[in-house]
Amino acid sequence: MSEDLIDLDGGQTRMEAAYGSDDGDEDLFAITAKREASVGAIFEQNYRPWDGDFGPRWVRNYAIFRHHVFGLFSSKGHRNYNPFIRLTILVIFIGAISPIAMLFFSSLFGAEPDGFIDKMWGVNRSNLWGQVLGYFPRNLCYWPLLTALVVGGMISDDRRNGTSAIYFSRPVTRVDYTMMKYLSVAVVLGFVIIFSYMLYYTLAIVFKGEGWGFLIDTLPMFLAGLLCSILLVITYTSIGLALSSISQSRFFSAIAFLSIIYGTKLVALLIDLQFETSILYILSPYDCLAHFGQWMLGLELNYSHSLSLSVVSLILMNLVSILVLVSRVSSLEVTRE
Amino acid sequence: MNEISSNKLVIETVDLVKMYGPHVALEGLNLKLESGAIGILGPNGAGKSTFFKCILGLITTTSGQGKVLGYDIKTQGDIIRSRIGYMPEYDSLDPELAALDQVRYSGELIGMNPAHATQRAHEVLEYVGLKDQRYRKIGTFSTGMKQAAKLACALIHDPEILICDEPTNGLDQRSREFMLQTLRNTVQQGNRTVLMSGHVMDDIQEVCDSIVMIHKGKIVVHSRIEELASQVDEEIEISVWGGSSRMQESLESRGLSVRRLGRLIRVKVESEDTISVILKCAVESGVQVRKMGEYEPDLEDIFLLIMDKLGAEVKTTSDLMTSEHTGGVNNE
Numbered sequence: 201m202s203e204d205l206i207d208l209d210g211g212q213t214r215m216e217a218a219y220g221s222d223d224g225d226e227d228l229f230a231i232t233a234k235r236e237a238s239v240g241a242i243f244e245q246n247y248r249p250w251d252g253d254f255g256p257r258w259v260r261n262y263a264i265f266r267h268h269v270f271g272l273f274s275s276k277g278h279r280n281y282n283p284f285i286r287l288t289i290l291v292i293f294i295g296a297i298s299p300i301a302m303l304f305f306s307s308l309f310g311a312e313p314d315g316f317i318d319k320m321w322g323v324n325r326s327n328l329w330g331q332v333l334g335y336f337p338r339n340l341c342y343w344p345l346l347t348a349l350v351v352g353g354m355i356s357d358d359r360r361n362g363t364s365a366i367y368f369s370r371p372v373t374r375v376d377y378t379m380m381k382y383l384s385v386a387v388v389l390g391f392v393i394i395f396s397y398m399l400y401y402t403l404a405i406v407f408k409g410e411g412w413g414f415l416i417d418t419l420p421m422f423l424a425g426l427l428c429s430i431l432l433v434i435t436y437t438s439i440g441l442a443l444s445s446i447s448q449s450r451f452f453s454a455i456a457f458l459s460i461i462y463g464t465k466l467v468a469l470l471i472d473l474q475f476e477t478s479i480l481y482i483l484s485p486y487d488c489l490a491h492f493g494q495w496m497l498g499l500e501l502n503y504s505h506s507l508s509l510s511v512v513s514l515i516l517m518n519l520v521s522i523l524v525l526v527s528r529v530s531s532l533e534v535t536r537e
Numbered sequence: 538m539n540e541i542s543s544n545k546l547v548i549e550t551v552d553l554v555k556m557y558g559p560h561v562a563l564e565g566l567n568l569k570l571e572s573g574a575i576g577i578l579g580p581n582g583a584g585k586s587t588f589f590k591c592i593l594g595l596i597t598t599t600s601g602q603g604k605v606l607g608y609d610i611k612t613q614g615d616i617i618r619s620r621i622g623y624m625p626e627y628d629s630l631d632p633e634l635a636a637l638d639q640v641r642y643s644g645e646l647i648g649m650n651p652a653h654a655t656q657r658a659h660e661v662l663e664y665v666g667l668k669d670q671r672y673r674k675i676g677t678f679s680t681g682m683k684q685a686a687k688l689a690c691a692l693i694h695d696p697e698i699l700i701c702d703e704p705t706n707g708l709d710q711r712s713r714e715f716m717l718q719t720l721r722n723t724v725q726q727g728n729r730t731v732l733m734s735g736h737v738m739d740d741i742q743e744v745c746d747s748i749v750m751i752h753k754g755k756i757v758v759h760s761r762i763e764e765l766a767s768q769v770d771e772e773i774e775i776s777v778w779g780g781s782s783r784m785q786e787s788l789e790s791r792g793l794s795v796r797r798l799g800r801l802i803r804v805k806v807e808s809e810d811t812i813s814v815i816l817k818c819a820v821e822s823g824v825q826v827r828k829m830g831e832y833e834p835d836l837e838d839i840f841l842l843i844m845d846k847l848g849a850e851v852k853t854t855s856d857l858m859t860s861e862h863t864g865g866v867n868n869e
Contacts, residue, residue, distance in 0.1 A: 243666065245664060245666075245718070245719065245722055246664070246726065247664060247722055247723055247726040247727035247729075248660050248664065249695050249727065250657055250660075250693075250694065250695035251695075252649065252650070252653050252657075252694075254619055254647055254648035254649060254694070255648040255649070255650065256648065257648075259645075259648045259650075260645070260646055260647065260648045263642070263645035263646055263651075264646070267642055267645075276638075277635075277638045277641070278638075279631075279633075279634075280631075280633035280634065357631070361628060361629070361630065361631055361632060362625065362627050362628045362629040362630075363629055363630065363631050364629075365623070365625040365627075365629040366629050366630075366642075366643050366646065366690060367646060368595060369593060369595075369618060369621075369623035369625070370618055370619070370643070370646045370647050371614075371615035371616070371618045371619045371647065371648070372646055373615070534590065534593065534595055534623070534625065
């Protein structure tokens with residue numbers, strides 16, 4: 201069909217008729233309806249320069265932090281967390297602040313002081329310890345699961361996808377990279393563990409209408425618990441990130457973390473039951489923290505071995521984890537050989 | 538090594554040495570690179586990746602000095618990396634991010650304001666031909682689109698030097714042509730310097746004006762491509778039918794230098810009579826000459842010829858050993 205027969209604007213077009221009624225000397229055309237022709241768009245490649253300024257080191261570091269932490273709230277534009285992970289973290293957070301609801305109801309119903317609700321959920325040494333270091337459900341379910349979900353893929357994804365090249369070919373140092381990843385995990389864990397602890401203490405005072413005397417009595421205990429919660433966040437973050445840095449799999453780091461937390465506890469428990477010695481609890485990160493926490497809050501110690509062993513073990517666990525983390529981050533490549 | 542006049546030097550190294558323990562990766566590299574498109578060639582293990590790491594300021598050099606855009610590679614690596622765009626050879630993208638988010642994030646990692654990074658990400662994604670796909674997850678991209686996205690990540694901050702490590706790796710013909718066109722535009726329109734490594738000589742030849750050839754950690758060639766091509770011997774290429782081996786023997790018996798690839802025979806032009814000698818040989822050998830013409834050497838020929846002269850295709854382990862390893866015994 202010749203070009204003049206094509207109606208690019210759409211509408212009607214002329215079509216050469218196959219058979220005519222006259223002698224054939226004249227051209228015959230029929231007018232037909234035609235779909236609008238698509239002419240497409242011509243791609244013109246133009247290089248556009250950019251003349252902006254770069255922010256300082258903290259701007260780059262904040263970008264890493266924001267990418268990982270904001271992803272929990274909105275995966276659009278940030279690191280993608282599976283909706284199941286986000287939902288589980290929400291459930292854990294709600295679980296962690298559940299005593300607040302009990303305190304709220306007790307204040308509504310006017311429960312008597314030192315009654316059942318107050319003993320179970322009110323502010324005292326055991327409950328402040330339990331809010332952070334209680335075994336069930338917090339250290340059996342909540343905190344290990346939370347850590348496993350957050351650290352899974354934090355560094356291993358960069359190793360698997362090769363995205364470490366995106367970081368290190370830019371002015372991001374390995375120290376900045378490690379610190380920001382560490383801070384991102386610690387802030388998420390801290391938000392759930394430390395924030396829920398602080399919220400619990402503050403709202404307990406508000407709901408029960410306690411005064412300055414109560415505050416002065418309980419503040420040292422609260423601060424001891426706060427220190428324990430910070431230690432717990434640091435320890436779990438160190439171990440979790442170290443495991444994330446040694447593999448290319450999200451699943452491995454998550455499962456390995458849970459195995460370490462539960463496995464060491466189980467082995468120590470079995471040895472304790474069989475031989476009545478608590479010494480193997482120094483292998484369990486949770487028990488070292490719990491032992492230290494009991495001492496800090498002035499509770500009766502559940503462990504027969506020396507506290508210093510637990511403290512030394514805790515320091516060694518953190519040290520080894522950070523050494524592994526640093527060494528594995530150093531091995532992340534920009535160019536692959 | 539041919540010297541290149543230094544008007545605007547972008548990279549300069551003086552006696553640059555990098556050793557991994559006793560292994561010598563770069564041995565006294567003296568290099569002066571002007572702005573433009575430069576191809577970095579060399580067999581596997583030659584030291585190309587180490588060279589890139591050195592100029593990005595990512596690894597500490599053992600000795601020697603180097604400057605990129607006037608900044609010291611030993612002490613000002615972070616400034617250098619903010620002015621260089623690096624496109625890695627392998628996958629370096631998060632498959633769960635949309636292309637726009639990945640490019641924007643790579644801009645933020647250089648220190649760009651998020652709003653500026655977003656705006657610029659739109660621009661560079663359009664430039665690399667991913668305008669319509671910018672909201673798609675990278676995991677759903679084809680290899681060509683992934684390569685384009687990597688290029689966009691490298692270009693987001695409008696770098697003065699763009700380092701592309703095998704940019705056409707795994708691309709089909711259409712994507713390859715587009716990638717090379719984009720790199721050419723970056724040099725010509727954008728007036729940027731492109732350092733491109735690769736194994737496909739045609740790709741380098743299409744984009745680059747000059748090449749640097751690294752072999753066993755040393756620079757063996759640094760010259761403009763046309764200058765190198767002029768140094769390669771003039772050859773006549775013939776396509777023969779029915780007795781290529783006989784033809785080869787006949788040509789060689791008359792003292793001609795011959796390179797044969799199946800039915801294709803390339804004969805070095807020794808004198809004006811070479812063509813008539815070829816025809817005589819064809820008659821004597823009883824073969825048909827179906828095509829005859831002057832052969833234009835390409836970069837691959839130059840590369841093979843130089844490698845042939847150097848006497849090694851790839852770096853062997855013994856090449857990497859120093860006297861510290863061998864106890865002073867010469868491994869050759």
